[in-house]
Amino acid sequence: MRKIRIFFFEIYFQANRYNNKDSVEFIPHIGIYSKSIKRAGINNGFIYGGDLGSLSSRKPHAWWQLAGASYKYTVEEVSNLIKIHVIPIFQLFRGYSSKY
Numbered sequence: 001m002r003k004i005r006i007f008f009f010e011i012y013f014q015a016n017r018y019n020n021k022d023s024v025e026f027i028p029h030i031g032i033y034s035k036s037i038k039r040a041g042i043n044n045g046f047i048y049g050g051d052l053g054s055l056s057s058r059k060p061h062a063w064w065q066l067a068g069a070s071y072k073y074t075v076e077e078v079s080n081l082i083k084i085h086v087i088p089i090f091q092l093f094r095g096y097s098s099k100y
Contacts, residue, residue, distance in 0.1 A: 007047070007093045008033045011086065014051075016063055025063040028052040028078055030086050032093055048089070052078065056085045 009032055016025035031049035038045025054060040058081070064074050 009090045022067055024066040027063055052081055056081045
């Protein structure tokens, strides 16, 4: 038996267009997609997603600063929020994969 992947998961980072050497900002996003829904021509296969701020206790659509002293804090905070809020959502959808 092999496991068929019904859903595909994505974490991506939207860069601020005004980034420069002194200010590097981004917004983490997630997306859950389905091949079969994409083949049906519905919403490009998109099922669920959003920015990390909306999915967690932070302000929606908030920019995260990577430049300077903020780097270590930002990396740790984003990683922690992904573990707490995003991975469990991905795991819920993984439970719906079919076995053949």
